[in-house]
Structure formats: structure tokens, C-alpha cells
Amino acid sequence: MYPKGILMVVTRFAPSPTGYLHIGGLRTALLSYLWARRNGGTFLLRIEDTDFSRNDEAAALAIVEAFKWVGLEHDGVIEYQSNRLPIYQEYAQKLLDAGKAYKCYMSKEELEALREEQSARKERPKYDNRYRDFAGTPPEGREAVIRIKAPLEGSITVHDGVKGDVVFNVADILDDFIIARADGTPTYNFVVAVDDALMGVTDVIRGDDHLSNTPKQIVVYEALGFPVPKFFHVPMIHNHEGKKLSKRDGATDVMAYKTLGYTPEALLNFLVRLGWSHGDQEIFSLQEMLELFDPSDINRSASVYNAEKLDWLNSHYIKNMPNEKLCELLEFYGVMLVSHDKREILLDALKERSKTLVEMANQINEILVRPAGFDEAALKKGYKEESKAILQTFAEALKNGGELHLPTDYHHVMEAVVAQLEIGFGKIGQPLRIALMGKLSGPGLDTVMAIIGVDETLARIDALLAHQ
RNA sequence: GGCCCCAUCAUCUAAUGGUUAGGAUUCCAGAUUUUCAUUCUGGCCAUAGGGGUUCGAAUCCCCUUGGGGUCACCA
Numbered sequence: 215m216y217p218k219g220i221l222m223v224v225t226r227f228a229p230s231p232t233g234y235l236h237i238g239g240l241r242t243a244l245l246s247y248l249w250a251r252r253n254g255g256t257f258l259l260r261i262e263d264t265d266f267s268r269n270d271e272a273a274a275l276a277i278v279e280a281f282k283w284v285g286l287e288h289d290g291v292i293e294y295q296s297n298r299l300p301i302y303q304e305y306a307q308k309l310l311d312a313g314k315a316y317k318c319y320m321s322k323e324e325l326e327a328l329r330e331e332q333s334a335r336k337e338r339p340k341y342d343n344r345y346r347d348f349a350g351t352p353p354e355g356r357e358a359v360i361r362i363k364a365p366l367e368g369s370i371t372v373h374d375g376v377k378g379d380v381v382f383n384v385a386d387i388l389d390d391f392i393i394a395r396a397d398g399t400p401t402y403n404f405v406v407a408v409d410d411a412l413m414g415v416t417d418v419i420r421g422d423d424h425l426s427n428t429p430k431q432i433v434v435y436e437a438l439g440f441p442v443p444k445f446f447h448v449p450m451i452h453n454h455e456g457k458k459l460s461k462r463d464g465a466t467d468v469m470a471y472k473t474l475g476y477t478p479e480a481l482l483n484f485l486v487r488l489g490w491s492h493g494d495q496e497i498f499s500l501q502e503m504l505e506l507f508d509p510s511d512i513n514r515s516a517s518v519y520n521a522e523k524l525d526w527l528n529s530h531y532i533k534n535m536p537n538e539k540l541c542e543l544l545e546f547y548g549v550m551l552v553s554h555d556k557r558e559i560l561l562d563a564l565k566e567r568s569k570t571l572v573e574m575a576n577q578i579n580e581i582l583v584r585p586a587g588f589d590e591a592a593l594k595k596g597y598k599e600e601s602k603a604i605l606q607t608f609a610e611a612l613k614n615g616g617e618l619h620l621p622t623d624y625h626h627v628m629e630a631v632v633a634q635l636e637i638g639f640g641k642i643g644q645p646l647r648i649a650l651m652g653k654l655s656g657p658g659l660d661t662v663m664a665i666i667g668v669d670e671t672l673a674r675i676d677a678l679l680a681h682q
Numbered sequence: 683g684g685c686c687c688c689a690u691c692a693u694c695u696a697a698u699g700g701u702u703a704g705g706a707u708u709c710c711a712g713a714u715u716u717u718c719a720u721u722c723u724g725g726c727c728a729u730a731g732g733g734g735u736u737c738g739a740a741u742c743c744c745c746u747u748g749g750g751g752u753c754a755c756c757a
Contacts, residue, residue, distance in 0.1 A: 230757045262757060322755070338684055339753080359755055377687065386685050387753080395755040402757050426686060426752045449688075449750090456749060484694095487706090491695055494705040513688095513695080516750065520693050523707045533720085567719045596717085628716085643716035655718035 223255030224416045227288070228406070230262045231273030234467040235280035237519075238421060238451050238459055241485040245448060246419045247286050248486075248507040258413055259288035263296045264405055280468040284478040285500065293413070295405055302400035305408050305438060306360050306393055314437045315393060317358035318345040341389040357396035362404070362437060364388045370429040375446040375510045377422070382429045391430055403427055407434035415443055419509055422447035423458075446509040449489055449516040459519055475547065475570030477535075480528035487523075489513045497530065529569045537561040540574075547575035556665045559621065563657045563665075581662055584674055585652025588681060592654040596644030602679060604642050605649065607631055609675050612668055621660035628660065649678035 225246035229239050250257035259281075261274050274292055281288065295302075309315035318341075320328075329339040346363065365384050372380045382388075393404035400408075406427075410418060425447045435442045453463040465471055471481050483498050490513065492498075492506050532540070540561050541551050551557045560578060568574035588597075608631045612618070615627045628646075632639055647654055650662050650671065663671045 228757095232757095264757080325755085333683095336683080380686070382686075392755055397755080399755085401755070406757090421751095422687070423751055424757095427757095447687090452750075454693090458750080487694065489694090491705095494696065496694090496706055515688050517695090518693060520707070523694060526707055529720090566721085569719095632716095639716040641716090647717065651717095653718090657717095657719085659716075 222414075222416065223250050223253035224258065224414045225250040225255065225419055226258040226260055226410070226413065226415050228260040228262050228409075228420075229273075229277060233273050233276060234469065235277045236459075237466050237468060237471075237485070240280065240284065240468050240481075241451065241488065242420055242448060243281070243286060244284075244482055244485055244503075245446075245490075245507070245509060245512070246417075247288075248503050249417060249419060249509050250289075252504050252507060255416075256289045257287075258290060258293070258415070260293040260409060260413070261295065262402070262405070263294055264399055264402065276469070283469065283472055284482055293409070295409065298405075298409070299399070301412070302394070302405055302408060303398065306400065306404070309362060309393070309437055310360065312437075313363075315360050315362045316345060316348070316390075317352070318361045318390075318392075319348075319352050319356045319358050320344065321356065338386070341391070343390055346390060359392045359396050360394035361390040362393050362433060364390050364430075364433050370432055372425065372428045372432065372445060374425070374428075375417075375444055376449075376512045377425065377447055377514060380425065382426075384429075387426070387429060388433070393434070403430040404434055407431040407440070408438070410443060411435060411438065411440035417444045417446065417509070419446040419448060422449050446512065448509075448512050449514065451488060452516050452518045454518060456518070463519070464521075472546070475572030475574070476524065476528050477531045477543070477571070480524065480531045483527050483531075484524045488517045488519075489515075497527075525569045532565050532568055532571065532574065535565065537565075540565060543571055544575055544578070547571055549575045549578050551578075559661060560665050563661045567657065577657075580651060580656065581665055584670070584677065585650075587652060588648055588678065589653040592648050592652070596654055597648050597678070598645075600641070601645035604631075604635060604637065605645050605675050605679060607635060608642055608646065609672055612672060615668070618668055619664065621658065621664040624660040624663040645678070646675070649675045 227239070227243040227246050229235070235243075247257045249255075259277070261277075263273075274294070278292070306315065310317070320341075325341070328342060332339050341361070345361070352358065365388065368384050370382050370384060370388075372382070374380055391403065392401055394400050409415075410431075428445060428447075432442055434440075451459050453459050459466060465474060468481075479499070482500060482503070486498055486503050486507065487496065490507065490511060492511075495502075498506070535543075537558055541557065544551060551560065554560065560581065564574050564577050564581075568577060608628070611627050611631050611634075615623070618624055618627070628639075628642060632642060635641075643659060644654065646659055647656060650656075650659065650666075656662065666674075
């Protein structure tokens, strides 16, 4: 952590508008958020939409919606690069005036031809600087692009908080790259550097797929006389094939996790533990992350997305969630329990056995809704000829059992019947379970009965007795 | 292909140059449970390979191999 009051930390999340927030994006956003908040700093959100052909208004809304769901909050207004064109033009002009950038009249076709030539000679495709010191008359009817004068020799070192110092040989990677297209719109590496500088970003935390862009951005910073921020290039999240996570790997849209029944706490906990750890600790509340996270502790290697661990975390958070909160969340999955008088018993019983909220909602419905049929295999295994009489005896005992409320009340009735008939618990348990649930698995029978009550229990027993 | 990054159980990860290489998830087994799940206990499983440096290397250096990223008038 930086000493308080000495250094203001400003981080940012700068996605391009793809229509939804990607899980990998959420991770870098989370890390940026944590680092800013931990230092009492600022976390900005900027939409990188300089490519107008792909401009998508809804995209920013989708990102904000996802932020809201997981509980991340950005500071200030959302900046859209498409609204900042005059700023980029101004800075491009400054470079032009200072002789640090120049207009290039080479056509796309010429560029293409040059590249092919170079490739044929097994050389690195690279602009040949033909207009770098051009003083003649520009060719007729050609729109110029603006190129920045990149260093011709030497090296550029990225001081990265995760990877260490990464040295790039200028001759290997750079040329006078384009900062403004023929139509006047600026390009990515230029606007990123300009915006980060203008917005006062001090710590850039982003995916390491950007590491190789960084020297170019440093060229821009230096040409403009801006201070270079700290960089933290965090490793990618891979799928099981070891490749960058993509749509066909399943849920990459953050909001899909909500639909699937994951809690924001589990998702954030899962993401923060990918590439970062604090001793043996697995469970981190947002508060703990805020107290412990430091980007310089991030691992250097990529990590694989591990769905089982997410499930485990999710079940952990469901188990430990207050019923009231659970009740609220369950509404999204179509389960309304606010006025249910056995709500506490129901939720206590089910939160121990659900990996996701969707699973939990389904299990709740399995209890609340009378089974539409009986599982054939279950009938064969657990519903014998003798079972009918046992169920009838149990039904009678229930009717004469007086006031029954708690699971223990029902349990006593079961015990009494078992003792009276001198049978094992299983003899009554299996058929009763089939009657109540339609199958052989589920929560404790006493609990189920306590939730649905005597009348419904009797009705379900009758339904089974009437079956076939 | 050029450049860059990376390399501890299947997976996420821990280990001031000195530990029987630890924890977690998954998986397997046992216990608990009328069932299933939970829970508890136990178990299987790793320093990619080869050279150095050092009394001593998972840790530092080099090479090999493997994987990933990136090379646009996309971001």
C-alpha cells in the first residue's frame, strides 16, 4: 500500500464496447477497483469506442449493470472516447507542430505491397519511413494519416509491477506507427496513452495481452511529455485447452453467472484467487480483499478457469448467507417465500445442499409442489407390497398426532410408528420419501413434512396409494 | 516466422537458497445421515528435461522442450 496522502492512486477499467462484460474484464476491473479503494484513490471507467463502425450504446449500460450486480462502483462519469475526438486531434496537432509526428501519404495499397515484399524477403513487415522527412508536394487527392516518430534504435523498457522489467529492442518491434487514420480518427495506442495521462491514471492494471502494446504507448507518453504510469500486466485466464477464454467455453458474460445461480461474492472470490493468493486463505470477503490485495503480489503465469472451484465457493457463500438475503435473491429465480410461514425451516434445510441458487430454487419447488409422478426406479426399489400398509398406519398416526409443527414433531410420529410395527426406519422412510418427493433423494423427511404440513403430507400419501 | 511472457499435484496456489515440498478444489475410501447432499476423517497426485553456481536449488544462471500472447488506417 502506498503511504496515505503522499500519492493519489488512480486506476481505470477501459473496455471496448462488445455488448457485455467479459469475465476476464471483470477480473482486471476488480483488481483495479481494489487497488484504488485500498489506497483511498479513484477508479475510473472509460469506454474505448474509437472505432465508430462498432459503436454500441448498450455496451456501456451492460457493463454498468454487471458492475452493479457484483457491487463494484466506478468514480466520476463514464468517459466515452468517441466524445473526446477534439482532444485527440489537439494532441496529434501538438506532435505535428513539434515535429514529433508527420503526415504520411502512402496509400493502403502501397503499404500492403511493401509488406508483401518484406515478408517475401523474410523481413519484419514495417513502415519504411518514406514520409518521415518529406518536404515536397503531397500526392494529389490523397488523405494523409498521421504517424508518430518512433525511436529508430535503442530499447524501451517497460517497468512492470508483475513481470518485472521487460526490455524491447526498438528495431524488433517498432516503426512510425499511425496515431490518426486518414479519416482523422485516432488509433488505440495513441488515445490510451493520451487518456490515461489526461485522466491522471497512476496505475494501469490490465491483461498481459497488452504488454506488447506498452512500448508504443510509452513512445506517446514521452513524445507528449507525460509521466509514464506504473504498469501491472496480469496474466490471462485460460480454458482447459490452455487457450484464452472465449465464448465457446461457456459463460464468459458476467451476467450469465447471475442467470446460472452464482452469487457475486463467490464470483469475485473466485476471480481474485486466480493469480493471486494470501497464504492458505481461500475465502475472501470484499472487505478482506480490500485490506489485502496488492497488484505486485500477482503471479506471473496464466491460470486455468476451474469451474469446480467456483461451484465450491458458491455453495460456501449460499451456506453462510442469512435467510433473509437468500429469500431476496431467490425471487430472481421465481421462488417467492416472503410470506411462507415455514420459510426458515425450508431455507435452513436447503442452503446446505445447493451449489447454485438455481439448484436451490429447483429443490424448493420439489418440496413445495406435489410430485407430478413417481420415479419408476424408485418405486421398484422402495415401494413394496408391504409398504402400503405401513404408509396407511403412518397416515393414521399423523391424523391422530395432534398439533404438529416442527420437524421433531414429525420425527416423533415416525419413531412411534416404527416402534409399533417393529420395523426398521428404512421400511417407512423409502415409501414415504417416494410419496413426498416422487423419488428417493431429498432433505430429511421430517423437515419436508414440517414444511408442507399434515394435510399436504396426507394428500401426497393418498396419491401414492392411489397410484397404478 | 520475429518479438515478448510463462513453467510446483488434473486444477487454483504456498514455500527469507536449508520443510517429510504445505493448503484448497476435483477424485477415491471410511464415519455421520432413514435416502441424497452436507459435514468430519483419511488417501492418491507435483517442482517439465539437461547443464551449471552453491556445503546445500522448486527457488539464482544458461540451454532444450512445451505452452501462451502479440505482430493492422481493431481495441
